[in-house]
Amino acid sequence: AVNIGSMPSSNQRYGIYKNQESTIKHLQSSFSCSPDGSQIAFSRQKLNEYGERYNDLFIYDRQSERESRLTQSKRLTSPRWHPIKNTLVAIQQSNGSTNLVGVDMASGSLHPFTDYKNGEQVYSPSWHPDGEKLYFSFSDNHSRNIYRLDTKSRTVEAVFQDSLTDYRDPYIDKKGDYLYYSANPDGIFNIYRLPLGTNEPVPEQLTSVIGGAFMPHVKNETLYFAEFKTDGYIISSIDLSAIIPQSSAKYN
Numbered sequence: 001a002v003n004i005g006s007m008p009s010s011n012q013r014y015g016i017y018k019n020q021e022s023t024i025k026h027l028q029s030s031f032s033c034s035p036d037g038s039q040i041a042f043s044r045q046k047l048n049e050y051g052e053r054y055n056d057l058f059i060y061d062r063q064s065e066r067e068s069r070l071t072q073s074k075r076l077t078s079p080r081w082h083p084i085k086n087t088l089v090a091i092q093q094s095n096g097s098t099n100l101v102g103v104d105m106a107s108g109s110l111h112p113f114t115d116y117k118n119g120e121q122v123y124s125p126s127w128h129p130d131g132e133k134l135y136f137s138f139s140d141n142h143s144r145n146i147y148r149l150d151t152k153s154r155t156v157e158a159v160f161q162d163s164l165t166d167y168r169d170p171y172i173d174k175k176g177d178y179l180y181y182s183a184n185p186d187g188i189f190n191i192y193r194l195p196l197g198t199n200e201p202v203p204e205q206l207t208s209v210i211g212g213a214f215m216p217h218v219k220n221e222t223l224y225f226a227e228f229k230t231d232g233y234i235i236s237s238i239d240l241s242a243i244i245p246q247s248s249a250k251y252n
Helices: none
Strands: 039-047 053-061 066-069 076-081 087-094 097-104 110-112 121-127 133-139 145-150 155-160 167-172 178-183 190-195 213-219 222-229 232-239
Touching (some): 039 076, 053 076, 053 087, 087 121, 097 121, 133 167, 155 178, 167 213, 178 213, 190 213
Parallel strands (some): 121 167
Antiparallel strands (some): 039 053, 053 066, 076 087, 087 097, 097 110, 121 133, 133 145, 145 155, 167 178, 213 222, 222 232
16 A cells, blocks of 8 residues: 655654555555656556456556556556656566566557566656666576666666675665665675766665665665564665765675
């Protein structure tokens, strides 16, 4: 479910919003807000006209508080709003593989960005603010790695690739200065960041938790992330201006 509200100050941990009515219920994956914050794209499993269940994309309008269905029987999850254009990218499942597809907001029509056919899986697409590059997590064996897709040339290149380390949850800050991600080079998932636009970028470790840290998001110099605790997941945060990053593993 999605709850909409303000977050307290940084360096805190947040539990479940108790006694708060959910804005959107029965989501199948992560959701995404439009650049102006007026709409939310999400995936939900619904019956089609033949009684079959498919994951499709829906749009929630915050002003009217109404939902509209964007696609029909397309097996789509994890939508991400383009930072400039009124389009989405999403993950489509087909024949055991998943691929990145663009979604037209007017018609709901799809156009492919990738063409994996041998059981490969893609996860967590994240736009660079220039609107031309997509970062995503990719798996074709055991571990996940992070790749970068140029949407104009349709070329894909590895950012992090290591069979012994799992890299996931890529997120690019609004300025395009850093790639934030979760990785477990020492066996525990923590949040790291990689400077972008430099010749020899060195990854920096930002958290050091015991249970695991995932799904980074940055707003106003505050890093938010999902932290696994003994009683489940909570939302935690740290003030980026107050930490001293630790140099981490090598960048490919």
